[in-house]
Amino acid sequence: MTETSAHRTPSDAPGADTADTPAHRGEDEVEVGVGPWPGGRAAWPTDPRYDVELLEHGDRRNVVDAYRYWTVEAVVADMDARRPHDRRLHIAIENWGHDLNIGSVVRTANAFNAAGVHIVGRRRWNRRGAMVTDRYQHVSHHPQVEDLLAWAADARGGAGIPVIGIDNVPGSIPLEGYAFPPECVLLFGQESAGLSDEARAASRDVLHITQHGSTRSINAGAAAAIAMHAWVTQHLTIS
Incomplete structure (x- = not known):
């Protein structure tokens, strides 16, 4: 859908x-x-x-x-x-609680020319933060995490696209220095709860952004921007 x-x-x-x-x-x-x-x-x-x-x-x-x-x-x-056929970034967001950060994530995905944005969970989301960039972005809906995984497994003619989770949880890998696949899905959870258990279990790797202050986590929209930029610096030409 x-x-x-x-x-x-x-x-x-x-x-x-x-x-x-x-x-x-x-x-x-x-x-x-x-x-x-x-x-x-x-x-x-x-x-x-x-x-x-x-x-x-x-x-x-x-x-x-x-x-x-x-x-x-x-x-x-x-x-x-303009998007290289062998270096494409997809963004997926779990939307169980109408997270207001989704619009911001869509806007950032557009800025980095992501191949697609995938909303997992509730179809409706607050578009205000997208600043109308969703008009220029391919946006798909998946009712459950399993549906997103089925799409990712069938992508690229059945070759599949790996799903990389982004969440600050025990056992996660530092994002800094991580070698991102040239084509992948970055999967983000909602602001309060992070990724669901199903999403973490299905991710090839779960990454966290190293922090040095007192707060446990940073804003989900900001975390998504950092993760997307990390992929971009590895796989797209910086002019």
Whole structure:
């Protein structure tokens, strides 16, 4: 069961990204994005990747400059094309308690061009923290951990993708220095409880982020960002 964010709904009108609307900006904040394409209709590019509504009214979305005026579908297609076929990162999140960090994790996954985000458990999740990046991300739903594992085992034509758990629990391995597989699923638990027993048992390895302060754990969204970046530094070209 997959919900694909490339599909545009009525609330997905160009420039309607929640984070970019005037109601969500302070009066003194600088307006983001760009206005209508300079020169009017006569100067519009003919490349089919461009969205005529954005060309006419401007593009205030939370996207990098390279994707200004592009349709959502064109952005998703380009991100897919830029992802190495043999080095792909998937992110999975257990959603038993409507964890508010899920949106933040999705946003970070988009920033690192993850191949997919997998929500395990409840289908509904709070999208506010995603800052509309879920539109440009492949998001799938798995009712139970077993369903995620079945998908991972069948991926890559049956070759499978290893699942790596991230949780600060006894017996876990320090993330620092860990050799991540070039293609894997990083599995995160909810903020309070961490990974479920089933998720930990199913993971090839369970990693923890080494800490040096007094708190037992760090924010789940922050932990996910650290883990994703650790994989990126090993497997993607840093320019």
